[in-house]
Amino acid sequence: MNRTAERVARNDATFRAANEEIAQSAAGMDLERMPVICECAEERCTAIVRITPAEYEAVRADPTHFINAPGHESNAGPHAVVVERKDGYVVVQKVGDAAAIVKELR
Numbered sequence: 001m002n003r004t005a006e007r008v009a010r011n012d013a014t015f016r017a018a019n020e021e022i023a024q025s026a027a028g029m030d031l032e033r034m035p036v037i038c039e040c041a042e043e044r045c046t047a048i049v050r051i052t053p054a055e056y057e058a059v060r061a062d063p064t065h066f067i068n069a070p071g072h073e074s075n076a077g078p079h080a081v082v083v084e085r086k087d088g089y090v091v092v093q094k095v096g097d098a099a100a101i102v103k104e105l106r
Contacts, residue, residue, distance in 0.1 A: 005097035008041040013105040015039040040072035049089040
């Protein structure tokens with residue numbers, strides 16, 4: 001599976017934008033964990049990850065970090081590395097050209 005850095009970055013950024021809307025909607029609710037869409041590089045992924053609002057904000061603090069469902073971290077190929085494994089999700093960091101692109105898309 002050959003995934004270009006640009007396609008990986010743009011796909012992940014699209015999922016991130018959707019999750020930003022979810023986070024804004026959830027902000028007014030008293031949720032222990034909110035649902036977010038897996039931000040992996042698979043365009044057809046529909047996996048939902050449950051994450052606390054604080055965890056979500058911690059991932060968002062770095063524009064190169066993305067939330068993936070466990071096992072989905074390999075979808076980005078060489079364009080991402082795992083930086084953290086949590087209960088129910090994985091945090092990946094875009095690297096190289098993909099990292100530069102997601103920083104621009106922020």
